[in-house]
Amino acid sequence: MRGAMEAGHNVELISLNKLTVNGCSGCNACRYGKPCVQKDDFNALVPKIKSADLIVFASPLLFWTLSSKIKAFIERFYCIAEEDDNPPLGRYEKYPVKDAALLMTSADNFFWTYEQAVSYYKFAIINYIGFHNVGMVLAGGCGDTNGKPQIDKTDHLEEAYEFGKSLYQG
Numbered sequence: 001m002r003g004a005m006e007a008g009h010n011v012e013l014i015s016l017n018k019l020t021v022n023g024c025s026g027c028n029a030c031r032y033g034k035p036c037v038q039k040d041d042f043n044a045l046v047p048k049i050k051s052a053d054l055i056v057f058a059s060p061l062l063f064w065t066l067s068s069k070i071k072a073f074i075e076r077f078y079c080i081a082e083e084d085d086n087p088p089l090g091r092y093e094k095y096p097v098k099d100a101a102l103l104m105t106s107a108d109n110f111f112w113t114y115e116q117a118v119s120y121y122k123f124a125i126i127n128y129i130g131f132h133n134v135g136m137v138l139a140g141g142c143g144d145t146n147g148k149p150q151i152d153k154t155d156h157l158e159e160a161y162e163f164g165k166s167l168y169q170g
Contacts, residue, residue: 024072
């Protein structure tokens with residue numbers, strides 16, 4: 001965030017840990033012109049999602065993928081989709097075109113540590129929803145699962161800072 005702000009970007013941190021965002025229930029009310037039936041904090045986030053140029057998905061690695069809070073947030077994008085008269089891949093909907101980035105931390109740092117998380121991000125956010133990937137910072141080796149985080153003993157914070165600074169720099 002600091003790097004992006006220093007580069008002149010407006011940045012807002014939205015912590016899903018401080019909000020209630022339920023996963024999609026699949027009721028399809030939104031497909032019939034009705035608002036989402038769930039009365040949680042996601043509905044207030046919709047205008048922010050629609051006006052953002054870039055959405056950064058930041059999560060610790062939990063059970064080899066993104067946190068359930070991020071996944072619930074992503075599921076709810078279903079209600080901001082619009083009907084598409086010429087849908088790619090035979091889908092019903094189109095989504096607002098946004099840029100996306102993925103930031104993750106983990107204790108492990110094996111060659112396969114982020115395989116499931118990156119696969120989900122690429123499939124759901126990039127391929128299905130259609131956002132444009134602007135990059136990822138995958139911060140492995142940030143401690144162990146039984147101790148305190150040790151990201152400060154790695155170069156990952158500097159890497160994330162430089163990533164933020166580099167966004168939209170031509």
